[in-house]
Amino acid sequence: MDISNLIQTVLIYALPVLFSITVHEAAHGYTARHFGDRTAAMLGRVTLNPLRHIDPVGTILMPLLLYFATSGAFLFGYAKPVPVNFHLLRNPKRDMVWVALAGPASNFVQALAWALLLVLLAALGTHERFFIEMARAGIAVNLVMWAFNLFPLPPLDGGRILVGLLPWKQAQLVARIEPYGFFIVLALVVGGIVGQLWLRPLMSLGYIVIDLLISPFTALLR
DSSP states (O other): OOHHHHHHHHHHHHHHHHHHHHHHHHHHHHHHHHTTOOHHHHTTOSSSOGGGTOOIIIIIIHHHHHHHHHTTSOOOOOOOOOOOOGGGSSSHHHHHHHHHHHHHHHHHHHHHHHHHHHHHHHHTTOOOHHHHHHHHHHHHHHHHHHHHHTSSSTTSHHHHHHHHHSOHHHHHHHHTTHHHHHHHHHHHHHTTHHIIIIIHHHHHHHHHHHHHHHHHHHHHTO
């Protein structure tokens, strides 16, 4: 493995990954506080300080080990989940949807922001590969987080959105999966099912939507 290429890759992805994780988790905490649960706020998790959200194993150790073990072919990681007491929300079932949706929504907005930065770099005539690759990495990382977290299985955000939208009886059945959900999702990821049937189609859609949203700006450059 080329160490210089590894270092360059880490530097390109470091800022996008830190922003994507930090804003994602802070968005959950901020939305929970807005709807009545101050648990995350009292624990200092409604912040853009990445150190408050980084999990040493899930955010640093696991991705690095997987990168070396698979030569970059497979990566997986996670941040410290923001604590949310859904019983403290003003309308727990309804507000759960908004709290869960806030994280993926923040990632989509960040992907759009990185895309606009890419347009701005082109407008300024910047050809510095490092910044262009960082902007592209920012789009990709955030679209991965957006799509992956929307997978409809608890404890992922998509699973909690599903619980909030389903009738009570069906919602309780889905909620019971949560203690085992992480292991089920990990198995589906390793088996390639999440990537093939969920991530790729949803990310393709995400790229199409972002292209449409930035098209007025790109048109100005022509």
